[in-house]
Amino acid sequence: MKAVVILPTYQEKGNVERVIPILQDKIFPKIANYEMSILVADDNSPDGTAEEVRKLMKKYKNLNILEGEKKGLGAAYVRGMTYAIETMKADVVFEMDADLSHDPYKIPEFLKKIDEGYDMVIGTRYSDGGSIPSNWGLIRKVYSIFGNLLVRSILMRFAIHDWTGGFRALRKEVFIKEKPKLTVFQGYTFQVSFLHKAVQDKFKIAEVPIHFTDRTLGKSKIAPREYIVNLLKYVFTARFIEILNSPFPKYALTGFIGYAINAIGLELFKKHLGVNSGVAASMGAELSIIWNFTVNNLWTFSSQRITDPLRIIPKFIQFNLVSIGSLIIIGTVVGITTHIFGDTGIVRQVSLVIAIGFFVIPYSYSMYNIFIWKRWKIPFLARIQKITG
Ligand SMILES: Nc1nc2c(ncn2[C@@H]2O[C@H](COP(=O)(O)OP(=O)(O)O)[C@@H](O)[C@H]2O)c(=O)[nH]1
Ligand SMILES: [Mg+2]
The missing domain is CATH 3.90.550.10 (Spore Coat Polysaccharide Biosynthesis Protein SpsA; Chain A)
Structure with missing residues (x-):
């Protein structure tokens, strides 16, 4: 040589x-x-x-x-x-x-x-x-x-x-x-x-x-x-x-549409099913979770797509747990900001945007990449990544 x-x-x-x-x-x-x-x-x-x-x-x-x-x-x-x-x-x-x-x-x-x-x-x-x-x-x-x-x-x-x-x-x-x-x-x-x-x-x-x-x-x-x-x-x-060139733009678009599905679902379920607002909002949220899981699986993370029917259900449950994390983040941020700055419409909406932009997006995108679709291999998390299937 x-x-x-x-x-x-x-x-x-x-x-x-x-x-x-x-x-x-x-x-x-x-x-x-x-x-x-x-x-x-x-x-x-x-x-x-x-x-x-x-x-x-x-x-x-x-x-x-x-x-x-x-x-x-x-x-x-x-x-x-x-x-x-x-x-x-x-x-x-x-x-x-x-x-x-x-x-x-x-x-x-x-x-x-x-x-x-x-x-x-x-x-x-x-x-x-x-x-x-x-x-x-x-x-x-x-x-x-x-x-x-x-x-x-x-x-x-x-x-x-x-x-x-x-x-x-x-x-x-x-x-x-x-x-x-x-x-x-x-x-x-x-x-x-x-x-x-x-x-x-x-x-x-x-x-x-x-x-x-x-x-x-x-x-x-x-x-x-x-x-x-x-x-x-x-x-x-x-x-x-x-x-x-990463999945991020697709993830963002999917999430944005998911948000619209949640908002529209809330109104439709309330109007047509006659349930109270809390129940209608939860139903809208679950519909949005189903949307996000399906589209992210088929499109955003298509190179890591989960196809095995036996794995889909546990993955979907995991995905719901991750989504509960997002709800907790939003609830906490909006709760704290309205407590400090007053519970007005503008404070609620601004703090919602902050909660999503600064906390939910980094949180959920990382969770998807690390635990759901496993694009990122994190050495010190390797054991947990293995356990989560
Ligand atoms: N041929 C060539 N060599 C360069 C040029 N600029 C820096 N070098 C060489 O690159 C090496 C590192 O440069 P140096 O000025 O010591 O950078 P420093 O160590 O970061 O301060 C030296 O051998 C320089 O002579 C350049 O424009 N042309
Ligand atoms: Mg030098």
Whole structure:
């Protein structure tokens, strides 16, 4: 198997001089099962980075350089990975900063994960055994930690601890599959978008804890403001598209119609059956529950559809229990708000909307996904999920 370490460089003359000999003389000789090479992806650095690399190429024959226009980090990686895979015939490519922030001695650990069958290996600073530099100021640490936490939360992907880092190894299949989708975000956002696409496509991802060290030579190329704007743009848009493509819009439409069925049912049962309002409302509610269960089962969660007649009845009972939870939520919220703000029509209606929007929707959508149709596998709930059939 062939592995290529890609070093993107812009103005890193002093650093390539140091990192390349370490890789070639100290790391590569220790790796037996891979044929190792380096590809420097330089963007015509004015400081003579490329000349320095060409000098080293006389000594190291598996050192290569690919020069291009400066279009940002992501573009350099896309260009580098394409060249490494198509021309150098790499099976595995590494992303690694050239400024020695990433410890080259960790490379064998990444390859071990690849050997274990993982498709992509992520160096993580924010999990046990990893770290960011202790000499960073408080503000910088907070930015780094919270920025990363924000990405994890918006994308709702908590299993991966470090989204923004750039020390990674991946099989060529991952890049070949994701390359067509990597054209928009060319800067540092490349790291988040690339990883996100790989996660969406269910590539197997492993983590290796790393200690990130501050560079001692040269300057960081990151433009924080531009980076933050692009990053937020990416995570919000990507998450929005994920929600649109999820069962959520169907669930919302079904629930909205269910609400109308409940309201109309209440009036019709009262008028035609002559029952009192409480009974008519309950009948309307049950009709709406039957509607929600049927349509969600046939349409919203069609990929998890329950068809076995023996399972339908217990599932329907479970579904009713979940719905009772919604009723309790609505009763509690409306009860409390009318108690505090006065029992007027406007308070009742506003608090009903709040109860549904902020509590019932997250509650019922999660219950459906976790317990009824089981789209979400939650590790610590696995046993309860099993018991609930
Ligand atoms: N080819 C290329 N490399 C870049 C570009 N921007 C950053 N790099 C390289 O990417 C690596 C990480 O960049 P750095 O500025 O150290 O980012 P930081 O560690 O987040 O501050 C370094 O090796 C840089 O030289 C770019 O536009 N083109
Ligand atoms: Mg750096």
